[in-house]
Amino acid sequence: MNSDLVYRQIQPDHSLVDFVDCFWMLETQTDQARDVVVLPDGRIDLVLAQAQSEPFHVLLMGLGTVPTPARMAPRTRMVAISFKPLAIEYILRHPVAALVDTVQTLPTDFWGFSGSDLADFELFVKKASSRIQENLEEQVDDRKRKLFNLIYETQGSMPVNELAENVYWSSRQINRYFNQQYGVSLKTYCRVLRFRATFTQIKEGKLFPEQAFADQAHFIKEIRKYAGTIPKELFRNKNGRFIQFSALSSD
Structure with missing residues (x-):
């Protein structure tokens, strides 16, 4: 990892392993925009993000099938849930077929999240895990x-x-x-x-x-x-x- 990037990852509780690959945090620490490539990895990411020059936003990233260029704004901080596919049917409960290689902007209060959840990664993981448990009601096939x-x-x-x-x-x-x-x-x-x-x-x-x-x-x-x-x-x-x-x- 480059010195201007900070990355952390936390594995899900055992009860969530069928639905969550991991929770992650990424932060850029320079005043320069950064060009990156997002690789296909078989995950669907729910991302909370805010940059020095941009407002807080919540994104749902569908499955990737091609390398996707992206630009990270200066001083960007992200926290995210990387979902496994089963989460789409049993937790989010809405297909993501239309989101292949693309991103959907969600309401900024989705699942009760807000910009304050970017401040403490461990607390975000606890809150996100709780939201997932609350939404998991059906018996999995x-x-x-x-x-x-x-x-x-x-x-x-x-x-x-x-x-x-x-x-x-x-x-x-x-x-x-x-x-x-x-x-x-x-x-x-x-x-x-x-x-x-x-x-x-x-x-x-x-x-x-x-x-x-x-x-x-x-x-x-x-x-x-x-x-x-x-x-x-x-x-x-x-x-x-x-x-x-x-x-x-x-x-």
Whole structure:
């Protein structure tokens, strides 16, 4: 992580692990705007943010399928909930199919949040966890829970037909569910997770496929598709522009 960026992450309570990937905080500490690239990572982020020159706002970021350029204003502070897909149906209760590779601005009092929640990251996590628990009322479909557990355990590398067989749910029905709720197919979501799983190995300078890729050419093609560049350039991460990749050093 670059010295002008501060990043922190807190893992969710065990009762929330099916719905929350993590809570995170990011702060820029310079008076200069910063150009970054947001990489697809299989998460849906609810972000509270405020900059020195901008008002407090709340954003919902849909699933990403392409590298997305963004500009962070000077002295920006963000706190966020990174949701796993199950949270869309069982906590937020509204599909995000229309938000693929885009962002929705929410009311600034969404879930009772306000600009004051940016001041203390630990208190934000407690408040956010409480809001999630309050909104989680329905019993989760066991097939969906098992499906996502398999996807995460295999880091997106298990074939779609094998996933379907394991959860006794047809691939056609699963894809209909994914497209209606998230705006992407199951195969696309798995490819994004497989891409995300390469972050750690590339960060360590391992610029070759370790698993789940047919060969080096396939590996490079997938990295280029989701990062917009080759593994070597992602490893270099010039000026810390790949924001999630930069954050790995602080995990």
